[in-house]
Amino acid sequence: MTDTSKLTELNANHVLHPMSMPAFDNEQPLFVERSEGVHVYDNTGKQYLDGLGGLWCVNVGHSHPKMVATIQEQAAKLAYYNTFGDVSNRPSVELAEKITGMLKPEGMSKVFFTSGGSDSVETALKLARHHWRLKGQSDKTQFISLKNAYHGVHFGGTSLNGMQNFKQNYGPLLPGCSQVDGPFPYRNPWTNDLEELGQICADILERKILHDGANNIAAFIAEPIQGAGGVIVPPANYWPLVREICDKYDILLIADEVVTGFGRSGSLFGVRGWGVAADIQCFAKGISSGYIPLGATVINDKVAEPFLEAAPNAFVAHGYTYSGHPLACAVGLTSLNIVEEENLVENAGIVGDYLLQQLQPLVERHEHIGEARGKGLMAALDLVTDKQSKTPVDPASGYSDKVSAICQENGVLIRSVGPKIILSPPLTFTKENVDTMVNTMDLAFSQVSL
Numbered sequence: 176m177t178d179t180s181k182l183t184e185l186n187a188n189h190v191l192h193p194m195s196m197p198a199f200d201n202e203q204p205l206f207v208e209r210s211e212g213v214h215v216y217d218n219t220g221k222q223y224l225d226g227l228g229g230l231w232c233v234n235v236g237h238s239h240p241k242m243v244a245t246i247q248e249q250a251a252k253l254a255y256y257n258t259f260g261d262v263s264n265r266p267s268v269e270l271a272e273k274i275t276g277m278l279k280p281e282g283m284s285k286v287f288f289t290s291g292g293s294d295s296v297e298t299a300l301k302l303a304r305h306h307w308r309l310k311g312q313s314d315k316t317q318f319i320s321l322k323n324a325y326h327g328v329h330f331g332g333t334s335l336n337g338m339q340n341f342k343q344n345y346g347p348l349l350p351g352c353s354q355v356d357g358p359f360p361y362r363n364p365w366t367n368d369l370e371e372l373g374q375i376c377a378d379i380l381e382r383k384i385l386h387d388g389a390n391n392i393a394a395f396i397a398e399p400i401q402g403a404g405g406v407i408v409p410p411a412n413y414w415p416l417v418r419e420i421c422d423k424y425d426i427l428l429i430a431d432e433v434v435t436g437f438g439r440s441g442s443l444f445g446v447r448g449w450g451v452a453a454d455i456q457c458f459a460k461g462i463s464s465g466y467i468p469l470g471a472t473v474i475n476d477k478v479a480e481p482f483l484e485a486a487p488n489a490f491v492a493h494g495y496t497y498s499g500h501p502l503a504c505a506v507g508l509t510s511l512n513i514v515e516e517e518n519l520v521e522n523a524g525i526v527g528d529y530l531l532q533q534l535q536p537l538v539e540r541h542e543h544i545g546e547a548r549g550k551g552l553m554a555a556l557d558l559v560t561d562k563q564s565k566t567p568v569d570p571a572s573g574y575s576d577k578v579s580a581i582c583q584e585n586g587v588l589i590r591s592v593g594p595k596i597i598l599s600p601p602l603t604f605t606k607e608n609v610d611t612m613v614n615t616m617d618l619a620f621s622q623v624s625l
């Protein structure tokens with residue numbers, strides 16, 4: 176029995192994969208064994224260019240020597256201790272200072288550490304409700320999110336997700352959660368004019384608030400750029416209009432920056448790209464470049480104020496065993512320092528623009544690529560049966576899976592998600608890496624038919 180067939184059998188017998196069908200477990204998985212820079216290697220030593228950045232997260236690239244050194248040093252010093260109550264540790268304090276320093280323009284002042292993105296969203300929702308309760312407005316419990324949104328897999332996030340497939344088997348969901356139309360330039364029934372679209376969708380949000388009653392709504396939550404929904408980049412006027420509406424009706428604005436935080440969109444933060452400050456921001460993924468699980472929920476003074484005023488009566492009955500995990504926080508601090516030292520935000524913008532340029536000829540050449548879109552180093556191809564109708568290809572056709580399988584055979588990892596191909600490489604990607612990835616995709620699309 177080869178090493179691969181043995182691992183495949185053990186995997187099928189014992190591992191339940193996330194976001195997978197049990198049937199998948201009978202197939203031979205890609206066993207990723209080693210990584211370096213923008214590449215990963217499987218158990219046979221074959222090299223792959225990582226077009227996924229792990230899963231939108233390996234911002235500083237794989238096996239960065241400074242990250243490895245931090246892990247070794249911190250693990251030898253203090254790998255874990257809790258931070259409940261009045262226990263603390265140096266890495267979590269230093270990382271909180273670093274994050275709030277980076278977020279000075281947005282006025283964010285306090286950090287609640289979590290173990291990942293779903294935790295960060297859950298924390299944001301609970302802090303928002305608690306905030307209003309402390310202010311004597313305990314009816315403000317509802318949340319509004321967007322269609323096509325992805326906010327993770329806990330019950331709060333699941334209830335706010337805008338895609339049915341993430342919700343349909345898990346009801347009853349959290350009451351008081353609803354979705355409104357967000358601006359989707361490629362697929363909307365209204366207009367091709369971006370500014371008009373931004374205004375229409377902002378009006379929809381305002382009408383929803385008026386209908387449900389601002390006195391019942393705790394917060395509006397959205398991703399600055401929708402990631403898992405298909406890298407949907409809103410028009411430039413949308414977030415500023417949303418900020419105005421939230422202020423007008425006294426509703427908290429939560430930016431889910433789990434993907435966009437710390438540089439991926441070509442701005443240090445997604446909201447900064449739109450010239451807006453949120454009240455609460457959710458982070459994970461790029462905060463530690465995925466080396467150790469870590470997330471954070473960050474709040475501004477307005478959100479923090481009632482907690483500080485009510486102290487010691489504002490007991491926050493929320494926290495994770497791994498909140499403020501010293502090893503994770505030390506790694507987070509090194510990761511954010513590398514992002515600054517190596518100008519990775521700027522690189523994401525430059526290489527991201529180049530990536531979009533290079534994807535355009537593929538749209539012209541291949542009949543089932545309806546659109547290439549993105550911002551920074553997050554991009555998507557929208558796959559359609561025909562460009563006129565823009566009908567999404569049926570995921571059951573296996574079309575996008577076949578494209579990604581051919582890329583994998585040829586040493587490039589991209590992500591097929593239903594009728595979309597998603598690209599989110601490390602922020603250290605070069606133009607040469609883009610050429611390799613795009614040429615391989617070009618080849619794959621030429622070999623696959625619908």
Ligand SMILES: Cc1ncc(COP(=O)(O)O)c(C=O)c1O
Nearest residue numbers: 291292293325326327431433459
């Ligand atoms: C915007 C957004 N929020 C939340 C999450 C959930 O993060 P995690 O998988 O770390 O729980 C994700 C994951 O992709 C995400 O993209």
